[in-house]
Amino acid sequence: MSIEVTEPRVEVPAVVIDGGGGRAGRAVGSALLALVVGITLTFLALPIVALFAEVPLSSVPDLLSDPAVIKALEVTARTNLVANILILAFGTPLAYVLATRRFRGRALVVTLVELPLVLPPAVAGIGLLAAFGAQGLFGDDLKNAGLFLPFSELAVILAVTFVASPFYIRQAITAFESVDPTLTAAARTLGAGPTRTFWRISMPLAAAGLVAGWVLAFARGVGEFGATIVFAGNVQGKTQTLTLAVYEQLDANFDVALAIGILLVVLSAGVLLSYKMIVSWRDSTSPSSARFGPSSSTST
Amino acid sequence: MGPSGAGKTTVLRAIAGLRKPDRGRIALGDRVWFDSAARIDLAPEQRSVGLVFQEYALFPHLSVRANVAFGGTARVDDLLERFHIAPLAQTKPGTLSGGERQRVALARALARDPAVLLLDEPLSALDAHTRGVVRDELQDLLRELALPTLLVTHDFGDAAALADRIGVVIAGRLRQVGTARELIDHPADVFVVSLTGGNLLTGNARPRAGGGSEIVLDAGDVVQSAARASGRVAVAVYPWEIVLRPGDVPPDATNEIVAPVASLTPEGGRVRVRLGPLTAECSTEDVERLGLHRGDPVTACFSPAAARLVALDGELPDLADVSAGS
Numbered sequence: 001m002s003i004e005v006t007e008p009r010v011e012v013p014a015v016v017i018d019g020g021g022g023r024a025g026r027a028v029g030s031a032l033l034a035l036v037v038g039i040t041l042t043f044l045a046l047p048i049v050a051l052f053a054e055v056p057l058s059s060v061p062d063l064l065s066d067p068a069v070i071k072a073l074e075v076t077a078r079t080n081l082v083a084n085i086l087i088l089a090f091g092t093p094l095a096y097v098l099a100t101r102r103f104r105g106r107a108l109v110v111t112l113v114e115l116p117l118v119l120p121p122a123v124a125g126i127g128l129l130a131a132f133g134a135q136g137l138f139g140d141d142l143k144n145a146g147l148f149l150p151f152s153e154l155a156v157i158l159a160v161t162f163v164a165s166p167f168y169i170r171q172a173i174t175a176f177e178s179v180d181p182t183l184t185a186a187a188r189t190l191g192a193g194p195t196r197t198f199w200r201i202s203m204p205l206a207a208a209g210l211v212a213g214w215v216l217a218f219a220r221g222v223g224e225f226g227a228t229i230v231f232a233g234n235v236q237g238k239t240q241t242l243t244l245a246v247y248e249q250l251d252a253n254f255d256v257a258l259a260i261g262i263l264l265v266v267l268s269a270g271v272l273l274s275y276k277m278i279v280s281w282r283d284s285t286s287p288s289s290a291r292f293g294p295s296s297s298t299s300t
Numbered sequence: 301m302g303p304s305g306a307g308k309t310t311v312l313r314a315i316a317g318l319r320k321p322d323r324g325r326i327a328l329g330d331r332v333w334f335d336s337a338a339r340i341d342l343a344p345e346q347r348s349v350g351l352v353f354q355e356y357a358l359f360p361h362l363s364v365r366a367n368v369a370f371g372g373t374a375r376v377d378d379l380l381e382r383f384h385i386a387p388l389a390q391t392k393p394g395t396l397s398g399g400e401r402q403r404v405a406l407a408r409a410l411a412r413d414p415a416v417l418l419l420d421e422p423l424s425a426l427d428a429h430t431r432g433v434v435r436d437e438l439q440d441l442l443r444e445l446a447l448p449t450l451l452v453t454h455d456f457g458d459a460a461a462l463a464d465r466i467g468v469v470i471a472g473r474l475r476q477v478g479t480a481r482e483l484i485d486h487p488a489d490v491f492v493v494s495l496t497g498g499n500l501l502t503g504n505a506r507p508r509a510g511g512g513s514e515i516v517l518d519a520g521d522v523v524q525s526a527a528r529a530s531g532r533v534a535v536a537v538y539p540w541e542i543v544l545r546p547g548d549v550p551p552d553a554t555n556e557i558v559a560p561v562a563s564l565t566p567e568g569g570r571v572r573v574r575l576g577p578l579t580a581e582c583s584t585e586d587v588e589r590l591g592l593h594r595g596d597p598v599t600a601c602f603s604p605a606a607a608r609l610v611a612l613d614g615e616l617p618d619l620a621d622v623s624a625g626s
Contacts, residue, residue: 183359187359187370188344188345190371200370201359
């Protein structure tokens, strides 16, 4: 028996659901978003672009050969070289200890090490004065040792080391923490003492992270201004770094200031590029124990 | 041998010097490595162990050769040859298969010429096919080395194949030490039975005049055991000691439990038959001969000698983590 099904005929009034209004709303939203993005990008890019636009690029080399600039370059190079050596030499063992040992008060120590990160640079300078200045905590001891820190290159070194070290130490802690402790345990059972284990296992495996951290510390150190000017002063040829030179040349020779700015932008861009390249290399050579080969996953 | 979390790996690490026990003494022969009373605690590098970690812990930034040579350079070439990894000498561990990585880990542990070999679940990380091959290789290796070896596993089959003596560790306690045969014949408690793959039937025992005991199972059946006991017991009977007969058969001298077949699972060329409270094991020919299907009633028969008795405190504890098999 066949069954016939017929659709009932219903008169439906034509009701149009408003798609026009929604579409217009979405268009306004997109336009607004584009505007905000455009403004932000322009704002961020403008100072950099202006730097390159305000002074003819061909004259930059001449401007940079101004004696003040040369002296600032030398001071920056010398102080940062020593500072970075100090950061690596002292920061690495500290980071290793903090990464591999758990002890009461560890969180406090880590916070202390990170403090210069958030400290206003001028405050860092004042702090350094309070510790090492003539009337400071160690003022008398330093005087007896024949050292007068303010307005000396040593002061610049101290200032740069103080503000830049947390950048390295923080990254170094993470880098050492990422080394599988089973690997260091294996090294110990194979006869390697703690020192040999550090140099042959921990260091190579943490290397990429350490370098990434150092690159950031280096950039921070070169760019230091506030702590340097407060603690070490602004003495050409002795404590005037490139950033301090920019400050002085604002009044003296604006074009020179611009030229130094360009130099530092190029340096910063190089640092950023290096950092990104190192990080992507680190992630590709990650020492985490991944599963390889056709073996199945382990039981717990 | 023991279930995951029993503390087996902790024991190995303590022997290697990577974990410090609260109390106790660790000595190899007359060399004392740890003594809490005498305040002796040698660092790992001062002991003489070859520890092969469960995940192998190969150094990812060093080649196979450099890995093996890390413990000592004297025997590197011999070891590379012995473990058939010489062709891989210059590769990094990242591209190796599980079996290859294990061989490298073994070679590396032996390069130091250790006084004792510690193997942490050496077969767990391998797929089923590789496991069998590697187990045989390990058997040969251990016999050849003649080195004191502690091997940790959660699989009774592996333990039985590789060990001279087996120590059963459960929840941090050593429950029994013996050969595989001894563990099966005279299990110390229900955990050992479960770990070695035995069935457990709870009941109350009463000694019989002519020897042995009669046990009234909680489920109702009565079984005879060759062992003498009284009070609350668990009857332990192993799957391969159970003979299956179809349908209802008049009782005779052996113990019988009737139940419908719950499942038939092929395993390693045999068939595991689950019926009621028991799991039996028989050949595929037997299954065909008996015409076994799910739901059919079948009689499981076992002798009084196969009905081992283990003392029980009240009810069976939770054995979920302890049952045999990987």
